[in-house]
Amino acid sequence: GDSVTQKEGLVTLTEGLPVMLNCTYQTIYSNAFLFWYVHYLNESPRLLLKSSTDNKRTEHQGFHATLHKSSSSFHLQKSSAQLSDSALYYCALSDLYNQGKLIFGQGTKLSIKP
Template sequence: GDSVTQTEGLVTLTEGLPVMLNCTYQTIYSNPFLFWYVQHLNESPRLLLKSFTDNKRTEHQGFHATLHKSSSSFHLQKSSAQLSDSALYYCALSETSSGQKLVFGQGTILKVYL
C-alpha cells in the first residue's frame, strides 16, 4: 500500500536558520497529491500546503515545497525559522482517484530556539 516516510522525528534549530523537513513517499499511482499539515501545541492539525504538480514550487505562510516525482519527495522548507514555527509537521499523501483517503507520515517535531 501507499506509505509516507518522514525520517526525522525531531528537528531542533536556532531562530533565523533555514528549515528543511524531509518527506518521501511510495505509491502505485502516477498522480498523487501531497500535503503538509501543521499542528501547534494543544491545537488540531491544519493544512499548510498541498501540491500535485511535478516540479512546481508551492508556497504558503513563508513555507514552500516542491513535488519531485522522480525522487518521490515533497520536502518542506523555509528560509528563516521563527519561534512560532515550533510545531508538529505531518506530510501526507492522497491518491488522485479517490481524493479522500490520506496516508500520513509519522510526523516531525520542529523546535525553534532563540
C-alpha cells in the same frame, strides 16, 4: 500499499536558520496529491500546503515545497525559522489507491530555539 516516510522525528534549530523537513513517499499512482499539515500545541492540525504538480513550487505562510515525482519527495522548507514555527509537521499522501484517504507520515517535531 502507499506509505509516507518522515525520517526525522525531531528537528531542533536556532531562530533565523533555514528549515528543511524531509518527506518521501511510495505510491503506484502517478496522480497523487501531497500535503503538509501543521499541528501547533493545543490546536487542531491544519493544512499548510499541498501539491499534485510535478516540479512546481508551492508556497504558503513563508513555507514552500516542491513535489518531485522522479525522487518521490515533497520536502518542506523555509528560509528563516521563527520561534512561532515550533510545531508538529505531518506530510501526507492521497491517491485513488487509498480512495482519497490521507496517509500520514510519522510526523516531525520542529523545535526552534532563540
